[in-house]
Amino acid sequence: MKISGIRTALLKAPLKNPFVTSLRRVDALEDLVVIIECDDGSIGYGEGAPTPVITGETIGSMRAAIALMEPFLVGREIEEFDTLLDHVHSHIIKNTTAKSALEIALYDLKAKSLSLPLYRMLGGEKRVFETDLTISMGEIDKMIADCLDAVSLGYNSLKIKIGDDPQKDIERIIAIHEALDDSIRLRLDANQGWTAKQSVELLQGIEKRGIIAEFIEQPVAADDIEGLKYIKERVQTPLLADESIFSLKDARRLLELEAIDYVNIKLAKTGGISEALALADLSSDFGVKCMIGCMLEGPISVTAGVHVASAKADVITMLDLDAVSLLASHPVETSVQYDQSQIALSDDLGLGIFGVGELQFL
Numbered sequence: 316m317k318i319s320g321i322r323t324a325l326l327k328a329p330l331k332n333p334f335v336t337s338l339r340r341v342d343a344l345e346d347l348v349v350i351i352e353c354d355d356g357s358i359g360y361g362e363g364a365p366t367p368v369i370t371g372e373t374i375g376s377m378r379a380a381i382a383l384m385e386p387f388l389v390g391r392e393i394e395e396f397d398t399l400l401d402h403v404h405s406h407i408i409k410n411t412t413a414k415s416a417l418e419i420a421l422y423d424l425k426a427k428s429l430s431l432p433l434y435r436m437l438g439g440e441k442r443v444f445e446t447d448l449t450i451s452m453g454e455i456d457k458m459i460a461d462c463l464d465a466v467s468l469g470y471n472s473l474k475i476k477i478g479d480d481p482q483k484d485i486e487r488i489i490a491i492h493e494a495l496d497d498s499i500r501l502r503l504d505a506n507q508g509w510t511a512k513q514s515v516e517l518l519q520g521i522e523k524r525g526i527i528a529e530f531i532e533q534p535v536a537a538d539d540i541e542g543l544k545y546i547k548e549r550v551q552t553p554l555l556a557d558e559s560i561f562s563l564k565d566a567r568r569l570l571e572l573e574a575i576d577y578v579n580i581k582l583a584k585t586g587g588i589s590e591a592l593a594l595a596d597l598s599s600d601f602g603v604k605c606m607i608g609c610m611l612e613g614p615i616s617v618t619a620g621v622h623v624a625s626a627k628a629d630v631i632t633m634l635d636l637d638a639v640s641l642l643a644s645h646p647v648e649t650s651v652q653y654d655q656s657q658i659a660l661s662d663d664l665g666l667g668i669f670g671v672g673e674l675q676f677l
């Protein structure tokens with residue numbers, strides 16, 4: 316099974332609602348699909364959504380990074396899998412979403428070459444997973460209405476985007492907590508919006524009112540490691556690192572410092588599946604559980620995340636793989652079922668992606 320070509324295409328999809336965090340507002344999904352073709356007709360699908368404010372990438376930079384790696388991959392056999400992964404990672408630093416998109420397509424092909432669903436190749440099982448749903452940051456009434464809608468659709472965990480204004484954030488959390496049944500788990504994501512002091516004041520404030528969220532995600536700037544430690548020592552709410560952890564080195568530092576309670580693994584940050592698996596193993600060695608998350612991205616890369624969740628189900632105990640549910644429609648044909656909070660893996664080979672509809676090839 317020899318790689319005969321690599322093509323990239325733009326995937327554009329409308330959202331049900333604008334996606335708003337403290338870092339950015341997005342009105343429609345635009346990401347990059349990677350299609351690796353082999354001489355026997357096999358196709359591997361990959362995908363990645365550039366998130367300039369988090370990974371520093373754009374569609375243009377992803378295309379350029381993939382073009383740089385292409386000559387090292389085309390003409391090689393899928394059976395040389397480890398060498399292929401090595402090429403993805405060794406010719407350029409950073410560019411993690413581009414690397415992830417390529418890796419996902421290579422893993423899809425490798426699993427197909429073994430006639431296995433990807434999760435089986437990775438040692439996982441066919442399972443149904445439960446994801447949360449993200450509630451975009453906005454006015455309190457709208458956020459409450461969005462939360463109630465999500466609950467009526469069966470979501471048990473809501474990820475509340477905050478972080479633009481600590482005072483307003485307290486009001487949002489209190490109002491949302493009051494509006495919901497206690498059984499609904501609240502995950503708070505400030506996307507780096509607060510200082511360490513503000514985080515402690517705010518979290519202690521809501522804790523005094525009896526509100527203990529499932530976790531607070533990335534309250535402070537990505538490089539504010541001392542800030543994370545300062546918060547962890549002063550609040551009861553568990554602390555989850557997102558933008559602070561891309562690599563194993565990032566994670567090891569935070570885990571050794573005991574500065575966090577949970578790790579958010581995203582393929583777009585780790586540079587794909589291989590490092591995501593290693594990050595789950597490293598966290599497990601430290602006795603720390605993980606969430607697998609996603610950017611605002613499409614069904615191919617989110618599905619890759621579900622396979623990883625299956626492979627590392629002992630340590631990946633939480634899913635934030637809601638990006639497919641945030642889309643109003645998309646052209647990807649997949650046998651992995653996305654039904655609101657429920658995501659069900661299938662028996663199909665590789666990722667379980669059959670086609671990508673009409674895409675704009677670049």
Ligand SMILES: C[C@H](N)C(=O)N[C@@H](CCC(=O)O)C(=O)O
Binds near residue numbers: 474
């Ligand atoms: C979509 C997912 N639930 C999410 O919130 N992901 C990111 C934000 C990514 C983006 O801006 O595209 C997160 O911070 O966890």
Ligand SMILES: [Mg+2]
Binds near residue numbers: 504532557558
């Ligand atoms: Mg986050």
